[in-house]
Amino acid sequence: MISRRGLALLVAIMGGASVMPVFSYAKDTSVAPVSHKQVTLPRVLVLATGGTISGKADTRSAIGYDAGAVTGAQLIAGVPGVEKLAVLQVEQISNIASQNMNNQVWFKLAERIRRAFANNEADAVVITHGTDTMEETAFFLDAVIGDARPVILTGAMRPSTAISADGPANMYEAVKVAADPQARGRGVLVVLNDEVHSARGVSKMHTTALQTFHSPNLGPVGYVDPASVRFVAPARSQQHLDLPADHKLPRVQIVYAHADMDAQQIDDAVKDGARGIVIAGMGDGNVSTDALAGVERATKAGVVVVRSTRVGNGFVNRDVEVDDDHYGLVASMDLNPQKARILLQLLLANGKTSAADIQNAFSATL
Structure with missing residues (x-):
């Protein structure tokens, strides 16, 4: 902590210029400085469901892997700098390959998101998910959530242990979009490989390519990189439907x-x-x-x-x-x-x- 004498010396060196310190000081030098610029980070609830982003490589083939082998907490721990974007809370909803996604997990996700928003537990939600059925989960949640706060799905085409795994970058950018005020009122979004897509428009279009998600009729609604989030389409009106009380959907x-x-x-x-x-x-x-x-x-x-x-x-x-x-x-x-x-x-x-x-x-x- 700079002393009063040191501060006076600094003023003298700068030719008498006024100096406004960005911290406070106290007579008791054991008290740590307190910043005048308290930055409040948004609260993001991360709900992990499994998928390739949580996978580990397997030796059965050059691109073989086992989905759902890593927890959501482990995923977050492997994303450098994400803690600077938001205050994160991680919960494990399931840990399955997305080809095994089912109505029960959908209802768990929907009810947890609704409860988090109703109780003001989070400002946004990020869901980690396998890519095979990501568009279906996103579309289901988009139809039933009914809240302006962002809900973002992300995943990966390569498992967490692969060379050049895409999961950490996708996770970082998903949190970045979730924390951005521009994401409000846009319904459920899908974020992968530097692009932001609407739940209605997005589809998986390639079996193995990193750039597998496209919105063939509507196009991306935005783009994201570590430095910025840019939306290029206006927010669209959403319709919201009630969840069946018995947790069953008609055949x-x-x-x-x-x-x-x-x-x-x-x-x-x-x-x-x-x-x-x-x-x-x-x-x-x-x-x-x-x-x-x-x-x-x-x-x-x-x-x-x-x-x-x-x-x-x-x-x-x-x-x-x-x-x-x-x-x-x-x-x-x-x-x-x-x-x-x-x-x-x-x-x-x-x-x-x-x-x-x-x-x-x-x-x-x-």
């Missing part, structure tokens, strides 16, 4: 369309008790004449049928090659089959059963 099947398609899978889905069917159709959500006859049988039996597409880009339009009005069908718009399935499940669970109401919900945020 909705996805049927993949192909050449020489018959109606067997559609008929079987109805027999198995499906309340909804999503068609991963050809082109603009099309199916064969035989399959369309099965679709008509399904709708007459009270099953809601949504036409999506197996094609990676573009919208599914109403009443083009298929007379949606005649058959009572729903066009998925920009939603791929896996996201269309989730939205249909939530709508059915919230008592929406008419094709018109469900079509309005699919089109609501466009």
Whole structure:
């Protein structure tokens, strides 16, 4: 601690210039200086679920690994400088490969996030997650959270023990976005490889590449690096649906369309008790004449049928090659089959059963 005599000497050396110290001092020299610039860091709750970002390499192949072998706390400990971005609290929700993601984990995540915000435990949430089903978890949470505070999902394409592991950088940038005031009111976001994507737009588009996540119809909503966060798209309106009290979602099947398609899978889905069917159709959500006859049988039996597409880009339009009005069908718009399935499940669970109401919900945020 500088003494009064030393401070006077410093003033004299600087030619009498006024000097304002950025610390306080006390007569008792055992008291540490107190900064006048107290920076309050945002509080970020990190919820770990497993995935490649928590994986360890395995010798079975050159790129083999076991997902979910590292805890969330261990992940955070391996990210230099992240503690300067936010005050972090880490909780382990699950530690599974994302191909094993399920409704039970979704409900745990949703309820923990809601509770954290309701009790003012956190200013934002970051979820570590495997990449295979990340877009589905993000879309589900986006539909049910209903809070302006940021919820960010991140992961990795390489396990934590790999050469040039991408997890630490993705984790750092996810926390950076979560802590940024610009992220408020944008719904659930996905942050990987220097890009920020909306839950509605994002999809995994490559099996192994680091730059696997793209938003083919909407594009990234922003970009992030260790120095900055830049959003390039305005915040979009969000629709929010209630979580079913019994933690159960109605059975909705996805049927993949192909050449020489018959109606067997559609008929079987109805027999198995499906309340909804999503068609991963050809082109603009099309199916064969035989399959369309099965679709008509399904709708007459009270099953809601949504036409999506197996094609990676573009919208599914109403009443083009298929007379949606005649058959009572729903066009998925920009939603791929896996996201269309989730939205249909939530709508059915919230008592929406008419094709018109469900079509309005699919089109609501466009």
